[in-house]
Amino acid sequence: MSSDASVELWLDALSAERGTAASSLGVYRTSARCWADFLAARGITVEGASRTDFNDYLASLDARQLSEATIAHRRTVVRSLHRFLMAEDHVGHDPTSMVAAMKRPERLPLVLTMAEVDKLLETAHALARDGEVGLYRQAGYARRAALFEVLYASGMRVSEAVNLPAAAIAPGARSMIVKGKGGKERLVMLHDRAVEAVEVWRELAAAYGSVSDKWLFHAVRGGGAPLTRQSALSEIKEAAVAAGIRNPDRVSPHKLRHAFASHLLSNGADLRSIQEMLGHADLGTTEIYLHTDTRRTHGMVRDLHPLNDVGPAT
Numbered sequence: 001m002s003s004d005a006s007v008e009l010w011l012d013a014l015s016a017e018r019g020t021a022a023s024s025l026g027v028y029r030t031s032a033r034c035w036a037d038f039l040a041a042r043g044i045t046v047e048g049a050s051r052t053d054f055n056d057y058l059a060s061l062d063a064r065q066l067s068e069a070t071i072a073h074r075r076t077v078v079r080s081l082h083r084f085l086m087a088e089d090h091v092g093h094d095p096t097s098m099v100a101a102m103k104r105p106e107r108l109p110l111v112l113t114m115a116e117v118d119k120l121l122e123t124a125h126a127l128a129r130d131g132e133v134g135l136y137r138q139a140g141y142a143r144r145a146a147l148f149e150v151l152y153a154s155g156m157r158v159s160e161a162v163n164l165p166a167a168a169i170a171p172g173a174r175s176m177i178v179k180g181k182g183g184k185e186r187l188v189m190l191h192d193r194a195v196e197a198v199e200v201w202r203e204l205a206a207a208y209g210s211v212s213d214k215w216l217f218h219a220v221r222g223g224g225a226p227l228t229r230q231s232a233l234s235e236i237k238e239a240a241v242a243a244g245i246r247n248p249d250r251v252s253p254h255k256l257r258h259a260f261a262s263h264l265l266s267n268g269a270d271l272r273s274i275q276e277m278l279g280h281a282d283l284g285t286t287e288i289y290l291h292t293d294t295r296r297t298h299g300m301v302r303d304l305h306p307l308n309d310v311g312p313a314t
Contacts (some may be wrong), residue, residue: 003036003046011085022032023129028150031077046081047091054078054095055056110250112259117152117244119192120236123243124148128200139204143227144235146201147217153194154178155260155277158253162227164216169198180279188277246270 011029014020020028038057039049048052057078061071079096086094124145144304150169151161160178168176175189198216205211207218216234219225232253240248261274275283 004041006046006085007032007036007081009088009090013084021257028077032081033075034074035081036080047085049082049095051095051098054301062110087144105134110247110255111245111262112245112251112255114259114263116245117256117259117263119243120239120245121145121148121152124239125197127239127242128204135208135218139210140199140206142197142201142204142219143217146197147227147232147253148236148239149194150190151256153190154258155257155264155274156180156188156279157257158229158232160279161253162217162229162232164214166212166214166218168216168301169195171199181281184279186276186279211288 001212007029007183010032011025014028015022015025036046037058038060039046042053044053058071058075061074074295075096082091082094085091111202117261124141127133127141127143128138130141133141144221147161150156150164151158154176157180158184160180164176164178168178169190170176173190174192174195175187177185178188179185205218208220210218210220210223210249216227217227219227236253236256237248238252240251245251257278261278264274264277265271271283
């Protein structure tokens with residue numbers, strides 16, 4: 001049986017027996033194809049894979065510096081596929097059995113400090129103030145500064161921000177309604193800097209002749225399309241390089257959302273309020289989301305506290 005046939009049999013079973021959603025099946029198919037393509041390069045089908053092949057596959061994923069979550073997902077997909085093939089008597093062995101979990105050095109998530117966020121925002125604003133770059137580029141820089149300010153002021157997801165309607169922020173308003181996951185709406189607050197940045201973006205876009213009655217963050221040329229998530233990611237990485245932020249390749253719009261929550265927590269905000277502002281369905285999600293801050297604090301106490309090396313009192 002070909003690798004494609006094996007994968008499709010497994011996906012059909014997931015759909016029929018577990019009612020797996022079509023969107024999830026698409027993700028599983030992509031991960032299973034990654035395994036099948038790796039084997040095909042060795043002249044092997046999925047049914048002919050050995051334990052050595054599986055170990056080498058995991059090593060290749062690690063060598064590509066994929067995230068731990070991605071590697072864990074692809075590992076799980078391959079295991080599920082081969083367990084199905086075993087259960088259906090299509091193969092006589094499971095190459096994924098008895099393979100020890102891979103150990104990777106822990107890499108703490110990047111959490112932007114308040115100083116780094118200030119530097120990132122100021123760099124974005126400085127570019128937006130530079131009239132010598134031409135009105136088109138200046139308007140684009142102003143949109144970037146406005147987007148960064150809104151993300152950090154509100155903690156909203158970048159997917160929520162790029163889909164904000166043109167009327168989301170009324171002139172002079174200090175709050176707006178955001179539609180989050182599952183169509184749920186929540187009220188988010190904005191500070192003066194964010195509102196002013198949006199006004200500057202609107203003014204420069206209008207001066208260039210770009211006005212949208214549909215999108216708040218729209219394309220500078222024409223205004224007919226919204227800013228994409230990919231463009232937002234590219235722009236924040238570019239701004240991070242210009243601002244001299246550490247590890248700029250790891251900076252993303254999501255880091256501003258995390259910084260919003262982390263900085264609120266550091267300044268005394270309660271988890272319940274942060275949960276509501278982030279739009280999390282339950283408090284547990286917020287606790288997990290901010291768990292890295294707790295680990296970082298424990299590490300600082302362990303490494304920096306002056307009494308850490310002092311023995312117990314007698």
